[in-house]
Amino acid sequence: MSKYRTIYLENYAKADRSAYKWLFQITLYFCFAHLFVLLKTGALMSGIGESYLKLLYLFISSSALIIICWFVLKALYNPHLFTGIKSELEPLKAKLDNKELVAERDMDTLSAIESLAYFMERKKPYLDYELTLEKLANQLKMEEKDLSILINHHLGKHFFDFINEYRIEEAKKILRNPENKKLTILEVLYQVGFNSKSSFYTAFKKITDQTPTAYRKSALAE
Structure with a gap:
C-alpha cells in the first residue's frame, strides 16, 4: 500500500476503462445470483423432490462462494480499480534512479520553477478542489512527466503537498x-x-x- 500511496501523492493517475469493465462484471454476477434465487423459488413452488432441492442449494452455495472469492481476489490484485492507480506504475524516485537523472538544477530547471511559481501566484489554480497533476500540466502546457519531475524531484515535494x-x-x-x-x-x-x-x-x-x-x-x- 505504501507504493500506491507514494504514486498517488506524486501523480494523479488517469482513469481507464478497467473500472467500467469491473462494474459490468459486477452487474453480470448479480444478475446470475438473482437468477439462482428465482430458480430456487420456482423449485419450491413446483414441489420438486427434496434430493433435487439439496443439490440446488449446494449449487447456489458453491456459486456464491466462488463469486465472493473472485471479488476479494479481484480487489487484492487490482487495487487501481479503487485507488485510480495502475499497478504497473513505479514511484518517481525509482524511475529517476533507473534512468540516472541528474538532480542539479540547471538554468532551464530554474526557469521552469520560476514560471511555475509565477503561474501559481497569478492564476491560483489551486483554488480548484479537483486540481490534478494532469490538469495543472495542461494549463502550463507541459508534459505531465516533466511537471511531476519538477515538483517531486527538483522541489522535493509531493504534488498534493x-x-x-x-x-x-x-x-x-x-x-x-x-x-x-x-x-x-x-x-x-x-x-x-x-x-x-x-x-x-x-x-x-x-x-x-x-x-x-x-x-x-x-x-x-x-
Whole structure:
C-alpha cells in the first residue's frame, strides 16, 4: 500500500476503462445470483423432490462462494480499480534512479520553477478542489512527466503537498483579515480549494503547527 500511496501523492493517475469493465462484471454476477434465487423459488413452488432441492442449494452455495472469492481476489490484485492507480506504475524516485537523472538544477530547471511559481501566484489554480497533476500540466502546457519531475524531484515535494501549501497560505490571508471575521472555517476551506474539513485541518496543522481557529485568534489579537 505504501507504493500506491507514494504514486498517488506524486501523480494523479488517469482513469481507464478497467473500472467500467469491473462494474459490468459486477452487474453480470448479480444478475446470475438473482437468477439462482428465482430458480430456487420456482423449485419450491413446483414441489420438486427434496434430493433435487439439496443439490440446488449446494449449487447456489458453491456459486456464491466462488463469486465472493473472485471479488476479494479481484480487489487484492487490482487495487487501481479503487485507488485510480495502475499497478504497473513505479514511484518517481525509482524511475529517476533507473534512468540516472541528474538532480542539479540547471538554468532551464530554474526557469521552469520560476514560471511555475509565477503561474501559481497569478492564476491560483489551486483554488480548484479537483486540481490534478494532469490538469495543472495542461494549463502550463507541459508534459505531465516533466511537471511531476519538477515538483517531486527538483522541489522535493509531493504534488498534493505542493498544492496544499498554496491553499494554506491563501487560507492564512483570509483568516488574518479582520473583514473576514464572520466567515466560518468551513467557508474558508471551500474558498481555498479544500473539499473536506479533516484534510484542511490536517494540512493547516502540518504547515502552521496551529489549528485554523487558533491561528485566526492569534492573528487577529496582534
